[in-house]
Amino acid sequence: MITENQYFDGNVKSLGYETAEGKSTVGVINPGEYTFGTAQQEIMHVVEGELEALLPDATEWISITAGNHFEVPANASFKVKAAVQTAYLCQYR
Template sequence: MGITEKLDGVAVTTKANVYFDGKCVSHSVRFADGTGKSVGVILPSILTFNTGAPEVMEGVAGSCRVRLKGETTWNTYGAGESYQVPGNSSFDIEVVGEPYHYICHFG
């Protein structure tokens, strides 16, 4: 999978979504067909995210370790790699060193 470098034809919400005291910051983007994504960065930390809809997390820069709800194994993902998170679930993410830049694809 190649790295997504830009998203064309989108509306961007200018106010950032700030989570975990600023350790994760993202912006929501909406396409003409109504689908949405978020583009963001996670600073070095260990965080737990809850999901409503299923998500595909696409790494753009940096790397992270991820543990899905109910699993004991951590998996490592870097730029150009993605992982899926089920809806109505959660996942732990660990970022060490360089920030992890991502695109979250919903649904």
């Protein structure tokens, strides 16, 4: 089953699906800054565009360009900033 998700007044939209490895979503983030919370470990791959991320316990933003990823542990909070529309794949493990 494919699920549709919308966050931050429609500025982040994704489609969710499940594989043998677990749940994943693919989506697009509009320009802006957003704070997310995790229930599971998340592996966030940037497919197209670029994100800046402020990871849990970090004090400096890092840049993640297309083809790269970052990981966030379960039960944590992190921020992302996008200057342009950015496509992503998020794996929940």
